[in-house]
Amino acid sequence: DTAVSQTPKYLVTQMGNDKSIKCEQNLGHDTMYWYKQDSKKFLKIMFSYNNKELIINETVPNRFSPKSPDKAHLNLHINSLELGDSAVYFCASSLHDRGGSYEQYFGPGTRLTVT
Amino acid sequence: LAKTTQPISMDSYEGQEVNITCSHNNIATNDYITWYQQFPSQGPRFIIQGYKTKVTNEVASLFIPADRKSSTLSLPRVSLSDTAVYYCLVGAKYNFNKFYFGSGTKLNVKP
Numbered sequence: 001d002t003a004v005s006q007t008p009k010y011l012v013t014q015m016g017n018d019k020s021i022k023c024e025q026n027l028g029h030d031t032m033y034w035y036k037q038d039s040k041k042f043l044k045i046m047f048s049y050n051n052k053e054l055i056i057n058e059t060v061p062n063r064f065s066p067k068s069p070d071k072a073h074l075n076l077h078i079n080s081l082e083l084g085d086s087a088v089y090f091c092a093s094s095l096h097d098r099g100g101s102y103e104q105y106f107g108p109g110t111r112l113t114v115t
Numbered sequence: 116l117a118k119t120t121q122p123i124s125m126d127s128y129e130g131q132e133v134n135i136t137c138s139h140n141n142i143a144t145n146d147y148i149t150w151y152q153q154f155p156s157q158g159p160r161f162i163i164q165g166y167k168t169k170v171t172n173e174v175a176s177l178f179i180p181a182d183r184k185s186s187t188l189s190l191p192r193v194s195l196s197d198t199a200v201y202y203c204l205v206g207a208k209y210n211f212n213k214f215y216f217g218s219g220t221k222l223n224v225k226p
Contacts, residue, residue: 042216104159108157
């Protein structure tokens with residue numbers, strides 16, 4: 001009964017490739033997020049969707065494109081991967097009308113390594 | 116968003132009570148204070164949230180003084196498994212804020 005799941009857990013790829021990370025939540029939440037945690041462990045928000053609408057779009061290269069096919073899914077596609085994209089990517093979700101947007105539930109993370 | 120300041124690291128021993136303080140001098144009237152815990156190789160986990168005075172749940176207590184310019188996360192009788200990074204966030208509860216976790220406080224519990 002996983003709440004927020006991500007696939008794959010590990011992703012090793014070469015520079016220039018295109019890859020996708022998938023996220024699904026079964027909590028009935030209406031808001032989903034993508035975060036990037038770099039080697040220094042800083043956790044930075046990248047995108048957020050509320051009811052499939054993009055509401056937060058941080059200064060992220062346009063090689064990163066989120067897609068939310070429905071409220072339970074938020075995928076992240078990355079084009080032309082670069083060495084600097086190596087990090088752990090976390091998906092999260094929250095219910096905006098209860099506990100507000102600060103009570104977020106995080107997935108286990110996807111460790112992306114670009115060689 | 117109100118900026119938060121936390122100690123970079125803290126050491127404790129099993130069985131002790133640990134208090135982690137977060138400073139947020141520019142907290143706004145509508146802002147809530149939220150704490151998250153992150154274990155290595157895992158995503159952050161919500162611990163507790165509060166607006167003023169004291170909030171307690173099965174995991175921790177959150178103490179917020181009247182001026183709300185700081186807050187203290189209290190972990191009773193810590194164990195080795197409480198070794199983690201603890202993040203303090205401040206922001207309006209029902210707005211879509213950009214959530215900055217900062218560097219957090221690395222708590223190291225020793226036997």
